[in-house]
Amino acid sequence: MTPYPFSAVVGLDDLRLALLLTAVSPAVGGVLVRGEKGTAKSTVVRALAALLPEVDVVRGCRFACDPAAPDPGCPDGPHEVGAPRGHRPAALVELPVGATEDRVVGTLDIQRALADGVKAYEPGLLATAHRGALYVDEVNLLPDHLVDLLLDAAAMGRAHVERDGVSVKHASRFLLVGTMNPEEGEPRPQLVDRFGLVVTVAAPRDAVQRAEVVRRRLAYEADPEGFAARFTADESALAARIVAARAAVPSVALPDAELDRIARVCLAYGVDGMRADIVVARCAVALAAWHGRDRVTAGDVRDAARLALPHRRRKDPLDPPGTDEQRLEEALEQAGGDDDPGDPPPPPEPDGGPDDAGPDGGPRGPDGGGRDDSPRGPDGGGRDDSPGGPDGGGPGAGPDNGPDGRTPDSGVDPRDQRSDEQAADGGEPRQASASGGLAQAGAAYRPRTLRIGARGEGGHAGRRSPAFARRGRVVGSRVPRGKLSGAPHLPATLRAALHRGGFGTTAAHPTRGVPSPRALAGVRPCDLRESVHVGREANLVLFVVDASGSMAARKRMTVVKTAVLSLLRDAYHRRDRIGMITFRGSAAEQVLPPTSSHEVGVLRLASLRTGGRTPLAAGLRTAAATIATERRRDPRRRPLLVVVTDGRATSGGDPVRLAPALAGVATVVVDCESGPVRLGLARRLAAALNADVMPLEALAASGFSRSAA
Secondary structure, eight states, X not given: OOOOOGGGOBSOHHHHHHHHHHHHOGGGOOEEEEEOTTSSHHHHHHHHGGGSOOEEEETTOTTOOOTTSOOTTOTTOOOOTTOOEEEEOOOEEEOOTTOOHHHHHOEEOHHHHHHHOOOOXXXXXXXXXXXXXXXXXXXGGSOHHHHHHHHHHHHHSEXXXXXXXXXXXXXXXXXXXXXXXGGGOOOOHHHHHHOSEEEEEOOOOOHHHHHHHHHHHHHHHHOHHHHHHTTHHHHHHHHHHHHHHHHXXXXXXXXXXXXXXXXXXXXXXXXXXXXXHHHHHHHHHHHHHHTTOSBOOHHHHHHXXXXXXXXXXXXXXXXXXXXXXXXXHHHHHHHTOSOOTTOOOOOOOTTOOTTTBOTTSSBBOSSOOXXXXXXXXOOSOOOOOSTTTTTTOOTTSSTTSOTTSOOTTTOOOHHHHHHHHHHHTTTOOOOOOOTTEEOOOOOOOOOOOOOBOSOBOOSSEEEEEEEEESSSEEEEEEOOSSSOOSSBOHHHHHHHHHHHTOOOOOSSOTTTTOOOTTGGGGOOGGXXXXXXXXXXXXXEEEEEEEOSGGGGGGGHHHHHHHHHHHHHHHHHHTTOEEEEXXXXXXXXXXXXXXXXXXXXXXXXXXXXXXOSOOOHHHHHHHHHHHHHHHHHHOTTSOEEEEEEEOOOOOSSSOXXXXXXXXXXXXXXXXXXXXXXXXXXXXXXXXXXXTOEEEEGGGTTSSOOOBOOO
């Protein structure tokens, strides 16, 4: 099918510019496109393929060697300089999230092994993408073992294959382009750092522009060839401009003043390492070449920094939206990132015309939108239904309290709260905290890793608990349990057939057990072996947090909130679903149903108030009901229950009796008890639940693992 024209895209100026710059200078390092669903990310990336210049290749070479400088280690070589050459379009190779490792790096050529009895290498996607572009849709969902392969190839420019008795090295230099939806989690920081530029896209906010998007998309679907023909001239002009800019890159000067400016911006922004400085310099040079200038200006440095730096600062992944952009603007101002007065204005884009321009001056296109610079952020927090109001006032502090000092909605008596707090301090009387008091969390830290030790079935790829999976590191083979799942483990299958005597031998090697040309006929269903993959899975992490009055003693709730915030951030990194239940007064409340939105969890945690008695049994009962519901919805996702409490239960019955309802659930009890007198109630609860127990003050150490499922 005819691809959608690049020059027909509506808006998305930053994305189009970033892709064009990487086409001009592949050394920039590729583009990561972040955006919500339906913003034309994939459409724009696929449209870029038609603009990439053709490459000269050695004729017959499967690894796209350059005739002017062939790879001396090419598996199809060695090639002589000036070998017969051919021309082909630059490859745009798509790497599916579900690809297997042998499809990515290549594997043993089974057909030649069976027919000729020789070991031969079948190239993978990394070889096909050499001197082209490698596109990964939903790159944040890519399994870790494939991420490792991409990191190695991107770092060394070569792919090293050691598998199935094959040892091969070949060149693999490609333009890495990835797209992702931030709602589905973030990719590994090491992978993000390999992208030279990062662009965030959003749907257009202008009704006229949105209408034009739909108009063009419908016209394209009705007549793809006719629609593409309308933009042939613009496509040719863009392709020619890329070729001219690529040729001009070596002659563009980078003045020392602008190089100093780049260093100051990177220092002010607080990036890690030196890759940021190098990428900004390369991007600024590409910008100058794209605009037809022979030297880099301050404006080029500013624009390059906005594309190359936002993802390189060490940050908290749960920072509010817009934090990176704000800090980058501050760094640019601190480094003097404004244009020089004598900077010439950039020339007009060749693809812009009266018919092609959108309302924002940029070209229009499918499913896309213009740049949205309006500030966006969280909703400011969850609803506050607790007594006392935002000032943390308790009973008697406001007009909503009854004549007896009870709050109308919870029926909590201040005397109950005082007795809880006296018990928390080992019997020492102290002034009660205000019912509904709002404690603030401190700075999050790196918590111990909580895992479910037994291997699961890997229903959801993630980074927490060990699991068997359809994808991942191959650790062996096994006889299929019923129907073969996935591709067979070919070496093990052949060995099983050989041991059974199902293969003949060639006349040339009668004693080596080399399969004959009719070897495939010797394989029977009983010989089939399937690969055993081991990886990590994501879990449902359900927090049950004690918010009673005893937790407010000695400012303990601040420590508890900090611990839960740290665990929430850890769950974000490991792609878990999270849920939160709190209990206080006389009941438990599911303040956060199981979700993948960790930002909502942070907001709900910030608005969590304390006070009243401790209905621990009600909290466990609500947790059991929540887990049972989630198991019916998604039986393959294993739950991990994290109970944060001091173990006291002053209302609602004995929590130990709830243990049978949570049988088989991996549980960790975080013991929050403090003070000189400790009753050990949290340990008693952990023993009843067959759970591991961890003191709250030990949560920040490393090496903890839940040992039993």
